[in-house]
Amino acid sequence: MTANSLMESDRAHWIHPVASWRDHEERGPTILGSGKGSWLTDIEGRTLLDGFAGLWCVNIGYGQESVVEAAAEQMRLLPYATGYFHYGSEPAIQLAERAPGDLDHVYFSLGGSDAVDSAIRLIRYYYNVTGRPEKKHMIALHRGYHGSSTIGSGLTGLPAFHAHFDTPTPLQHHISCPYPYRSEAADDAAIIAASVAELKAKVAEIGQDKVAAFFTEPMVGSGGVIVPPKGWLTAMQQACRELDILFIVDEVITGFGRTGPLFACEHEGLTPDLLTVAKGLTSGYVPMGAVFLSDRIYRAIADNTPPGVAVGHGMTYSGHPVSAAVALEVLRLYEEGGLLANGQKSGAYLATKLPGLLDHPLVGDVRSLGLLAGVELVTDKQAKTRPAADLNLPGHLARIGYDNGLIFRAFGDGIVGFAPPLCITEDEIDIMIERFVKSLDDLLTIKEIRDAIG
Ligand SMILES: Cc1ncc(COP(=O)(O)O)c(C=O)c1O
Known part of the structure; x- marks a missing residue:
């Protein structure tokens, strides 16, 4: 196809993500x-x-040729294996084994939005089966981004993802993002204290027994690349513990070396209750994301669901063997490479x-x-x-x-x-x-x- 005919076909048919549809019709694709x-x-x-x-x-x-090779080899060998009905494949199992630190259970998604959505579903399930069904409200940051799924978009704190989509839902709330450049607080300690106080006030307003979780990125990405003061993440985790709500860190952008270490949580040596990742997991060569669960959450779900009863959450491509093979090679390049x-x-x-x-x-x-x-x-x-x-x-x-x-x-x-x-x-x-x-x-x-x- 010529460049011009590609342009015309794109404008006529492809709905691009997070774009002004009218502007796109006019300017066409790059x-x-x-x-x-x-x-x-x-x-x-x-x-x-x-x-x-x-x-x-x-x-x-x-x-990166070795990644192309890993994908091609897996496609030749076994292009697809379901994770349903207790089936699995070697690369998906090897990848699951690489779960970080104490977050030693993983559900594989196709990207970041459905990793967040899976986390939301599993948190609801967790509280329902552990006898606290009233704990349903979730809190996140204004300017935070947690994808654009039907419910996850409500945790996102950016107006464009809410307008005309009927989010946030009444169960979703936001507190201010720690924003050193635009903060009136005297110093880093005051910025941290203000966030902790706002979280506590929001939980008190909703009712502590009704709040399930606080979601945050380690630093705001899509909301404007805003770096909170060092110690902010730790203080928010500590507050969540005191408030008896789950602490979820969304490392879809920050994971896999983007901020230096493999995970940004390592800057503060902390482990959240759930961790979401995507992007750098496969470096964009093929789609894949994941939500990691602490043993405590995993066990509570497993042990409070009777044997023979399925936990009804799944996707055809969860743990896709080609994506997993790519992720394994990508991880090798990060570390040994x-x-x-x-x-x-x-x-x-x-x-x-x-x-x-x-x-x-x-x-x-x-x-x-x-x-x-x-x-x-x-x-x-x-x-x-x-x-x-x-x-x-x-x-x-x-x-x-x-x-x-x-x-x-x-x-x-x-x-x-x-x-x-x-x-x-x-x-x-x-x-x-x-x-x-x-x-x-x-x-x-x-x-x-x-x-x-x-
Ligand atoms: C922190 C964060 N969470 C979730 C998502 C959603 O990921 P995806 O676009 O793969 O659905 C993104 C995407 O940029 C993100 O930055």
Whole structure:
């Protein structure tokens, strides 16, 4: 097919995720053709540095032949084996065995949204079979993201995922996200104390005996790459214990080396009651996600369901052998292949480069953890003014970045996200920063944006 006919077919038929359908009909798709390492080539032959690893998922980078081989070999041997009716396959079992720390039971999903949805269903089941059916309410963060399933979208704290979808449900609640750049609290300890107090107040308002769980990402991803102060996660876990509610950490973005260690929870040495993952588990080469359960939750469900009675939760592709074979090879590349170590090294290098961006008239804040970074653009540094929506700054910036050979995430409120593959080198990080600064400068050639700067 020619580029033009691909464009037309896409506009006519493909409903793209989280897109303005009308805008998409008008602009059509940006069509990518191939990738190698941290680089992509579009179908017009333009080379781009992928500063966002696809959708913060291609952590191993593109073109890893050993992963392609692992998938092909598994497809030849056994392309599908169900997990239903007590069947299994070797790669799925080997992968299940790799469950982290004390979270030694795993349910495999197809991605992050259904990992979160599985967690919600299993938590409901857990409280129902352990004699506390009134514990149904769940709390999460404003700006948090937990996918777009029918119920999970209500835990997500972003308005676009609620509007016209009838979420959050009356059983879903949100508290403020810890946001150092925009917080009025005096210091990190005060930010942490405010979150703990707000969680406790929310639980008291609902009634402690009615609250099931608190869901959080270790750092906010899709809500604007916001890094809470160190110790925040631990304090929230401690509060959940005191309140007798489950503590669920959603590591769909932060898992698999994105912030440095294999899991972001390791920064604080903690183990949640349930942990959700996806993306970096297979590095986006094939779909797969998972929800890990602590032994306590698993045993309570198992022992309170009579023998012979099925726990009615399942999906045809849960524990898919090809996805599992890919995940095993991806894990090998992170560990034995040195990608985790390279990500840590490059993440530390990126952290030294980010503060230089603050010299730019549009940059109000920079923050990062490993290879997950946020740059917050403002039109008035003193007042921390977000760019007015009618400037369409994110739209202009994404287009200009692309023209300069760089892909990043330009969020609607002027925050820019970076999450390059863990294989990125220091030289490539220099290119990423150079192209980003050039793109910011190019933004200032637009009169309305230049005029808006205070
Ligand atoms: C923290 C978090 N949870 C859940 C999801 C949903 O995952 P998926 O898009 O694979 O359904 C995402 C996706 O970005 C995410 O960032």
